[in-house]
Every structure is written in C-alpha cells, then in structure tokens.
Amino acid sequence: MTFNHEPAAQPQLRHVECPGASKSNDQTHRMAYWSWGDESDPRVLICVHGLSRQGRDFDALARMMSPxxxxxxxxxxxxxxxxxxxxxxxxxxxxxxxxxxxxxQHLRAARGATEPLSIDWVGTSMGGLIGLGFSSLPAEVSGARLRRFVLNDVGPRLRHEALVRIGDYLGQPMRFKDEQEAAAYLRSISPGFGPHTDEVWMALSRPLLRAAPDGEGLVLHYDPAIAEPFKTMSAESAASGEAMLWQVYDALTCDVLLLRGKDSDLLDEDTARMMTERGPRARLVQFEGVGHAPTLVSSDQLNVVSEFLRA
Known part of the structure; x- marks a missing residue:
C-alpha cells in the first residue's frame, strides 16, 4: 500500500479483505473504507455510520479533521x-x-506498527454500538486503544418504538426514476436528521444510490437483506442485551462525548442522563430541532465534535 501524505479535498477509496463470520465459514468479503488525510499519520480517527447509511456520511467531519x-x-x-x-x-x-x-490489523501493517494503535472513534447509532463492541476487546486482540469516543445518539438502552419505525422502511424494494425522487423519499423517512438545505441533503443522499441492476432508474446502495436479522429483534431481545451494553459502557476508560438530538426517539433523556452519571461519565451535548440522529454536517455539530477530539 502506498501512503498518501497530503490531506485531500476528496477521499481515497480503499479495501480490506475480511474473514468469514466464523471459523467454519472461510468465505471472505471485502470491506471498503474512505481514507482522508495523511495515511501515515499516527493519529487515527475511525468514523462508523448508522444502520442503512455508509461512510460518505462523514465527508464534512472528515474534511475538517483530515489535517x-x-x-x-x-x-x-x-x-x-x-x-x-x-x-x-x-x-x-x-x-x-x-x-x-x-x-x-490492516492499518497497523501499513504503518509497520508493532504496538496497538491509539485511535479516536465517532459512531453514529449502529456505528456507536460497533464501537462499544470493539472497546470490549483487549488492545492486543483489537489492535487499538480508544483515546476518545463520540457516541452519536445511541446508548446501552434502545427504545423499541424507534427500532420498529426503522424496521418499517429498512430493506423495502424501492426504485426511483432520478436522484431528486430518491432524495425526497430519503428525506421522508429521516425527519429526525433535522433541517438541511436541498444541496446538503442531496450530498447526503447521493452516495446512498446506485443504478438498478437492469439499468432502469436508481435503487438504494445497500443489501436489502440487512433487514432480515434486524426485523427479528423484539422488545425482549433488546432488553436482554441492555445489561451487557451497560457493562461494556461502564468499563470504558476513555473520554466520551455523547451527542443527542433533543427529539430523539432512539436515545431517551433518562438513558442519556444515566450515561453522564456512570462509567466514563460522558459529556452530553444535545441539539435542538434534531431527532435520531444528528448528521454532523452543520457547523454547530461539527465544532462540538472537533473541539472534543482536539482537546
């Protein structure tokens, strides 16, 4: 891998080969990632998106932080x-x-690093849960230690009503005649993202679209099958995982910033308050006029995250 040593206005698309989900499953898959800034920089920021989104959601934050x-x-x-x-x-x-x-492991190998990387993590919704799971692993296993952690509108307790709302649209076979129709649909199912100009909304929507396999129109750029395990989630199964997530959260030793849309239907106020009082005692910042979840494209949201990461 050849390092890029200059911060760029646009990211580089990279891939890493990942093993199967179990030892009995040797089928590999490629995971793509968007790389911003100097790829040899020892300071690494990992940004992980929500359930039906993708890595280009973080373009505004990545552009700000890539220097x-x-x-x-x-x-x-x-x-x-x-x-x-x-x-x-x-x-x-x-x-x-x-x-x-x-x-x-891939990033360490590219740097020739023998010690675990020191990383910061920004996780929106599902990306925050992935970060919590990652944090529970010993650094010798995960290959990294979390230094600062931004949880974007997610916590150990997830409101079942919000999961049902998301499940209603996730994986639906949608087809659009053009980008404008697709963006309008995505806006209709994402009122919690808060107000955005048409230009900003199109920038958030365009990476979520791809040409339909038959060439007729556009479809959403994710596997509809991601909905299958999600739709089997019940109120009971969500509750059963809560104790484990609190245990993981309480064990965090890094600095934590918790972002919440004031109107969030996934992360309730009581859970957010508890997260400021136990474990790493997260610093809580809430955004007016936003639900689930802040998109991290407006200047007020970007500045809060930037100041926390660079403190």
Whole structure:
C-alpha cells in the first residue's frame, strides 16, 4: 500500500479483505473504507455510520479533521462499496466488530506498527454500538486503544418504538426514476436528521444510490437483506442485551462525548442522563430541532465534535 501524505479535498477509496463470520465459514468479503488525510499519520480517527447509511456520511467531519488525523470511514459490510454477505444472518454487530479488528490489523501493517494503535472513534447509532463492541476487546486482540469516543445518539438502552419505525422502511424494494425522487423519499423517512438545505441533503443522499441492476432508474446502495436479522429483534431481545451494553459502557476508560438530538426517539433523556452519571461519565451535548440522529454536517455539530477530539 502506498501512503498518501497530503490531506485531500476528496477521499481515497480503499479495501480490506475480511474473514468469514466464523471459523467454519472461510468465505471472505471485502470491506471498503474512505481514507482522508495523511495515511501515515499516527493519529487515527475511525468514523462508523448508522444502520442503512455508509461512510460518505462523514465527508464534512472528515474534511475538517483530515489535517489533524488519518480519517478512516468504513462502509460496513452490505453497504456502499463493501461486499454483500452470503449469509444475511451475519449482518450482526459481532460480525462488524470482527471486520473492524481486521481493519486495525490492516492499518497497523501499513504503518509497520508493532504496538496497538491509539485511535479516536465517532459512531453514529449502529456505528456507536460497533464501537462499544470493539472497546470490549483487549488492545492486543483489537489492535487499538480508544483515546476518545463520540457516541452519536445511541446508548446501552434502545427504545423499541424507534427500532420498529426503522424496521418499517429498512430493506423495502424501492426504485426511483432520478436522484431528486430518491432524495425526497430519503428525506421522508429521516425527519429526525433535522433541517438541511436541498444541496446538503442531496450530498447526503447521493452516495446512498446506485443504478438498478437492469439499468432502469436508481435503487438504494445497500443489501436489502440487512433487514432480515434486524426485523427479528423484539422488545425482549433488546432488553436482554441492555445489561451487557451497560457493562461494556461502564468499563470504558476513555473520554466520551455523547451527542443527542433533543427529539430523539432512539436515545431517551433518562438513558442519556444515566450515561453522564456512570462509567466514563460522558459529556452530553444535545441539539435542538434534531431527532435520531444528528448528521454532523452543520457547523454547530461539527465544532462540538472537533473541539472534543482536539482537546
């Protein structure tokens, strides 16, 4: 791999080969990631997106932070430029954590590093849960130690009503005649993202689209099968995982910034407050007029994250 030593206005698309989800499954898949800034920079920022999104969601943040970090924004398996998984049941947090471990090994090898990397992590919704899972691994296994952690509108307790809302649209077979129709649909299912200009919304929407296989119109740029394991989640299963997530959260030793949309239906106020009082005692910042989840493109949101990471 040839290092890029200059911060760029646009990212480089890279790939890493990831093993199967279990030892009995030797089928590999490629995970794409968007690389910003100097790829030899020892300061590494990992930005991981939400359930049906992709790594280009972080363009604004990555562009701001790339003079100070090597910024790495993966497309989680099944999304964007990454491969789709042969077995939809592997669209699970533990599989994504495994892929992130492989990514860390890849980044370490590119640097010739023998010690675990020191990284910062920004995780939106699902990306925050992946970060929590990653943090539970010993640095000798994961290949990295978390220095600062931004949890974007997610915590150990997830409100079931929000999961049902997301499940209603996830994986639906949608087809659009053009980008404008697709952007309008994405806006209709994402009111929690808050207000955006048409130009900004199109920039957030365009990477989520690809040409339909038959060439007629556009479809969403993710594997519809990511919905299969998600739709089996019940209120009981969500509650059963809560105790484990609190245990992982309480064990965090890094600095934590918790972002919340004031109108979030996924992360309730009580959970956010508890996260400021236990474990790493996160610093909480809430944004008016936003639900689930802040998109990290407006200047107020970007400045909060930048100041925390660079403190």
């Amino acid at each position: 100070h970090y090597h910024v790495v924004c993966p497309d989680v398996a099944g999304r964007g430029e990454s491969d789709w998984l042969a077995n939809p049941q592997n669209y699970q947090i533990f599989s994504y954590v495994s892929d992130m471990v492989t990514l860390m």
